Amino acid sequence: MSTTYDSHSTTSFYPPHKGKTLIINLLQRLITFVALFMAVFDGAASSPVPSAGSDREIMTDSTRINFRQSQSTLDLSLDGNRERLDNLIRHIQEISGQDSTFVISTLRVIGSASPEGSEEIDRRLSEKRAQVLFDYFAAHITLPDSITDFEYLGRNWKGLYTLVASDRAVPSQSEVLAMLRPAITDGISSTTESNALLDRLKTLAGGVPYAYMYRQLFPALRCSYLYVEYEKQIHREVEPQPAVAPAPIEMVIEETQSINAVPEETAVSQAEIKPEMQKPFYMDLRTNMLFDIAAVPNIGAEFYLGKKFSVLANWMYGWWDSDSHHRYWRIYGGDLGFRWWFGSKASAKPLTGHHLGIYGGVLTFDFEWGGTGYMGGIPGGTLWDRCLVNTGIEYGYSLPISTHLNIDFSIGLGYMGGNYIKYFPFDNEYYRKKEYKMRFFGPTKAEISLVWLLGRGNTNIRKGGKR
16 A cells, blocks of 8 residues: 655654753753754754763764655665765764764664554564664664664654644644643553553544544654764863763654655565554435435435535435325435535534535425325336426534434525426326426425444544543
């Protein structure tokens, strides 16, 4: 499956570190700010950061590479990966060539995955993404033994929280942040807890926020980071002071560009990795209770097209008669309509709230109750030969009443036209009295429908969870 993404969120985050005092943290942030000021735009530029009172000069470099969805193969053509890696390697080679007293003292490699697939697959993806970045770097730079530290973030909840907080376009942003906040402050202790959080995100507000994050934010979490620290020994006559350990540079989540290329062979086989997400799908089945009361069975189906538009089709068929009493109650036909949904309810959950639409349909009827009868259309032929036609505009409101049920109130104004006749029964025969032309402008549609919501994520919710 090839998916195109267009992400425009740029922010930063750094992995958690423990056991540091407040003063050291403040000094580290100052050091990091100086390094970031020179490095943030190309991910590889660096500058010397002298440790006051120390016998060494410390420099830091960092970079990040992106991965395609569900893959851990290093694709140098993706999102500037080659340029960032080349810049980092070239800079380190230049420094080591100019001054042999500079040596790499720390190497941190961090793997990350977006919270979409299973916990196990996301963990393995983050491990393999960190390893493939390390392997490429180690093939170009000679590394001392025992300086590498790996960190596997798996589902990167902290990175997602940071991205959501910086993007005001996220639907139901405050609810998403409130849902993610415990995972950031308290951490996630088990796979069950992580899966429960993912399930709640997928169903929040009918899945609309999750669909937005999947398209716009998740690509920035499919990555790995490389943090390099190297130092130069400085000989001083004064008593050397304890050195302040350098802070890890804040990893910058850069802009993720659209990708249409065919994915390369992944290090994690496609047989092991299922699609990371099933996109929400919204539809409903319905019956107009006004027709049901009139003993006219009917059914409708509505499909959400996206961007607050839907398409709706209805059909009715009632064919009741009693020849011995000259009683007929016959009607059948249908209509097709398009709707635009608006208002806060429609923004939070598709197929809910206010809607405006246009519709058009055909029908025929035969009504008689022991006396004069009325027949819509000319007897004989097919529906299309004798139908009445109607078209108009409608307004309505779809009200949630339970997890999977709505009631849809609609009224339509427009035009109905065609031929109809009056007839009367006599001696087991029916005689036409007169044929008329119908040209009616006014209400042509009334609906109080019971709506059954179907599809992935198509459930009504309330504050705090499902209804």
